[in-house]
Amino acid sequence: xxxxxxxxxEIEDLLxxxxxxxxxTLVRRHGHGAFDACEDAVQEALLxxxxxxxxxxxxxxxxxDAAGGGVPENPRGWLLTVATRRLTDQWRSExxxxxxxxxxxxxxxxxxxxxxxxDDRPGDHDDTLTLLFLxxxxxxxxxSQVALTLRAVGGLTTAQIARxxxxxxATMAQRVSRAKQRIKAAGARFGMPPPDExxxxxxxxxxxxxxxxxxxxxxxxxxxxxxxDLTAEAIRLTRALHRLLPDDGEVTGLxxxxxxxxxxRPARSGPDGLLIPLTEQDRALWxxxxxxxxxxxxTEALTWSPPGPYQLQAAIAAVHAEAPRPEDTDWPQVLxxxxxxxxxxxxxxxxxxxxxxxxMVDGPSAGLDLLRSLDGDDRMSGHHRLAxxxxxxxxxxxxxxxxxxxxxxAARSTTSIPERRYLxxxxxxxxxxxxxxxxxxxxxxxxxx
Amino acid sequence: MLLIYNRPGFVEELTEQERDELFGEVGAxxxxxxxxxxxxxxxxxxxxxxxxxxxxxxxxPAVTDGPFLEAKEHFAGHITVDCESVExxxxxxxxxxxxxFGGYMEVRAIMNESGTEM
Numbered sequence: 001x002x003x004x005x006x007x008x009x010e011i012e013d014l015l016x017x018x019x020x021x022x023x024x025t026l027v028r029r030h031g032h033g034a035f036d037a038c039e040d041a042v043q044e045a046l047l048x049x050x051x052x053x054x055x056x057x058x059x060x061x062x063x064x065d066a067a068g069g070g071v072p073e074n075p076r077g078w079l080l081t082v083a084t085r086r087l088t089d090q091w092r093s094e095x096x097x098x099x100x101x102x103x104x105x106x107x108x109x110x111x112x113x114x115x116x117x118x119d120d121r122p123g124d125h126d127d128t129l130t131l132l133f134l135x136x137x138x139x140x141x142x143x144s145q146v147a148l149t150l151r152a153v154g155g156l157t158t159a160q161i162a163r164x165x166x167x168x169x170a171t172m173a174q175r176v177s178r179a180k181q182r183i184k185a186a187g188a189r190f191g192m193p194p195p196d197e198x199x200x201x202x203x204x205x206x207x208x209x210x211x212x213x214x215x216x217x218x219x220x221x222x223x224x225x226x227x228x229d230l231t232a233e234a235i236r237l238t239r240a241l242h243r244l245l246p247d248d249g250e251v252t253g254l255x256x257x258x259x260x261x262x263x264x265r266p267a268r269s270g271p272d273g274l275l276i277p278l279t280e281q282d283r284a285l286w287x288x289x290x291x292x293x294x295x296x297x298x299t300e301a302l303t304w305s306p307p308g309p310y311q312l313q314a315a316i317a318a319v320h321a322e323a324p325r326p327e328d329t330d331w332p333q334v335l336x337x338x339x340x341x342x343x344x345x346x347x348x349x350x351x352x353x354x355x356x357x358x359x360m361v362d363g364p365s366a367g368l369d370l371l372r373s374l375d376g377d378d379r380m381s382g383h384h385r386l387a388x389x390x391x392x393x394x395x396x397x398x399x400x401x402x403x404x405x406x407x408x409x410a411a412r413s414t415t416s417i418p419e420r421r422y423l424x425x426x427x428x429x430x431x432x433x434x435x436x437x438x439x440x441x442x443x444x445x446x447x448x449x
Numbered sequence: 450m451l452l453i454y455n456r457p458g459f460v461e462e463l464t465e466q467e468r469d470e471l472f473g474e475v476g477a478x479x480x481x482x483x484x485x486x487x488x489x490x491x492x493x494x495x496x497x498x499x500x501x502x503x504x505x506x507x508x509x510p511a512v513t514d515g516p517f518l519e520a521k522e523h524f525a526g527h528i529t530v531d532c533e534s535v536e537x538x539x540x541x542x543x544x545x546x547x548x549x550f551g552g553y554m555e556v557r558a559i560m561n562e563s564g565t566e567m
Contacts, residue, residue, distance in 0.1 A: 143533075167489050167531055168489065168490065170483070171486050171488060171489060171531070172486070174483065174484060174485070174486035178484075178486055215563075218563035218564055219563050268566045269566070275564050275565075276566060277567050278566060281566075385567075388567050392567070415560050415561060416562075416563055416564035416565075417562055417564070418562065418563075418564035419564040419565070419567070420560070422564070
């Protein structure tokens, strides 16, 4: 939970699973107007648990009483009791300070002592879902949705979130507190969104989970390991969501996409941190269990669900994953899936990938023709990805000089250090290459014949 | 990152009231950025006369006092913001009071360690 106290993973897991359940119970009991205070109280209870439960773990005493140490018999009840006590203390001191008794009495919890068994009823699952909807409320900006989801649903501390996003803790604390104020100002209720809004709100939740995943996935290894933990957190939360909504094809699709993408993590960068493109990765390093699970999920979902963007992206990842060597890739299948994706969810990034697949099926000039359709697109002009793909296709076409220029242009446009290094090395490689060589990309032979 | 360039010593030429206004404005912007959760960090740099310049001379690093070039404007400080768009960063830069007193601001993107394989 905290950097100061090393918490055993099983306790950390337990705490993080219980966090949204306890918060949900508190908010239901005290009203959605108290969400901010409840959320703070749960954070404090989690920190207290991280300290007290581990104390006995370390000494292996076990004879401490329930308030003392060790994982209590009813961990959820323990957290609820402590959080409620904090909440009550907070309101008492607030009342003393502001002397606004009437206003506070209205919010005063009815049963503010230890929770009875009735509070421990199930319904926790719905709470996690309701909390996700609340944290991904449309009144919030995407970064605020991400921060609040990680804290309120993921049970991460502000310090952990700040480290993951490379901003000072005070900055992240401010974002979380603003997000909570905004939710209050928007009059958001702690409950499931009405049926006509549900689909759209769920899309926002999936988007936030995918943002968290990508934030971790694109972080390189080494000093950025802290950030890579975000992928595990995103997968954990998406798994929980999938358990709650097993009949939603896109939730299943997103979980599959995360698993299939994360499966490549051990192979995607070299020991020097340099990025390795898909076609040059050592496929023996791919995580087979994750591939099996992801492929199974998406294959099954596509049999009963209308194909949404996450399912299609997962299906594409699955096609790549099933090829033992890059040259075994079923490119016509990848192309067909990208065309379907472009139809379901048109987007210049999709066109970019479609151009790569098209080049692998019909040759680089077909891909380059498709890229030209993006030149007038404001979202893409000057984007390093467009230049990088164009460079790659020019290289495939044997136009080394033009490809080198395009790689350099892409290198100048990216703000990512590993991407710049990769693009510069591609450009440098072409300096030593004869113009008709076409570079070293796997699959060139196939595409050029 | 917002890079602040101004003419060294320009603050000394201001009236007391102008100076108060200047620092008040900077304080207000910093407060706003702190409250919005956009401020990541920043530094004001000491007078350019405190500079040491390191250059290679006869195959060795050679250190001289003062900036290498006598420029009209000097790099006076920087602040780092994490905001939604470049437009927002430019908007913050445009409000920086140094711009009104003959200085200028540069808005530069910061490189990061994240990346996607291609």
